[in-house]
Amino acid sequence: MHKSRLWLLYTAINTVFVGVWGAFIEIPEKAGFPATLGYIVWTLTMLPCAIAALWIVKWQLEHTPRDIFLGSMVGLLGAGGQLILFQALRIGPAYILFPLIALFPLLTILLSVVFLGETCSRRQWLGIGVALLAAFFLAFQPGQNKQAQGYTWLIMAMLVFVMWATQGFVMKFANSRMKAESIFFYMTVSSLLLVPAAIGMTNFSGAINWGWKGFGLAVPIHLLNAIGALMLVYALRYGKAIIVIPLTSLSSVITVILSLIIYGVVPDAVLTAGLLLAAVAIFILSE
Secondary structure, three states: OHHHHHHHHHHHHHHHHHHHHHHHHHHHHHHHHHHHHHHHHHHHHHHHHHHHHHHHHHOOOOHHHHHHHHHHHHHHHEEEEEEEHHHHHHHHHHHHHHHHOOOOHHHHHHHHHHOOOOOOOOOHHHHHHHHHHHHHHHHHOOOOOOOOOOOOHHHHHHHHHHHHHHHHHHHHHHHHHOOOOHHHHHHHHHHHHOOOHHHHOOOOOOOOOOOHHHHHHHHHHHHHHHHHHHHHHHHHHOOOOHHHHHHHOHHHHHHHHHHHHHHHHOOOOOHHHHHHHOOOOOOHHOO
């Protein structure tokens, strides 16, 4: 594949892997393996990916203060946002949280245009807009009777929105100044630093499934997400953040399709609209 198209290959791998991860991650959680412990498993599955990445560049890890700071920022923004989302979902309605956070590429696009000078053709801007609209519909969940406690959950959701949007921008910025492999290594290390926080958020009073349906299944599922994270770093090495990030947000297409198959559910009008818009966006942006 021509180097100019590598971004599309890495973006596609990320989208598929993260989409499959999203469809199956509920299985170990429903079997009694908490999401917070799943976070720890995810950080551990990133280790072999980080080692493989360093092997590719013959163990030439960049280690200037700037390199360490940029790589660590990418990791802390992504992993920290994930832990905050866990807490937000405990006290806030998912049907508001997910559609709100799904629009984080908007801020990534703004930051990339203003500070990185990225530009697109009219066709690509159309594709970006359609992708964002599709992400909103795909993240939408029917309202539930869950009572939200105050507005702390909304503040948390906005914080996740900003952190994940900034992560994409910093990842692209870092790729212009250091190797993608070094970025991923520091992402891994900084994510591991948040493991104590994940342990503190875990409710150990109930039974935890350490068997094959719990912990055992969580390992290969989270490995998909770890590989997907590495692919995202590579995608942003070769591609524009304003195109890559909206496309990767369409991983929910894979999640939705697989979930419909697994649970035998017929998609409603909102999901159908999201799937159709996603197909249009992928066609436009992949040209």
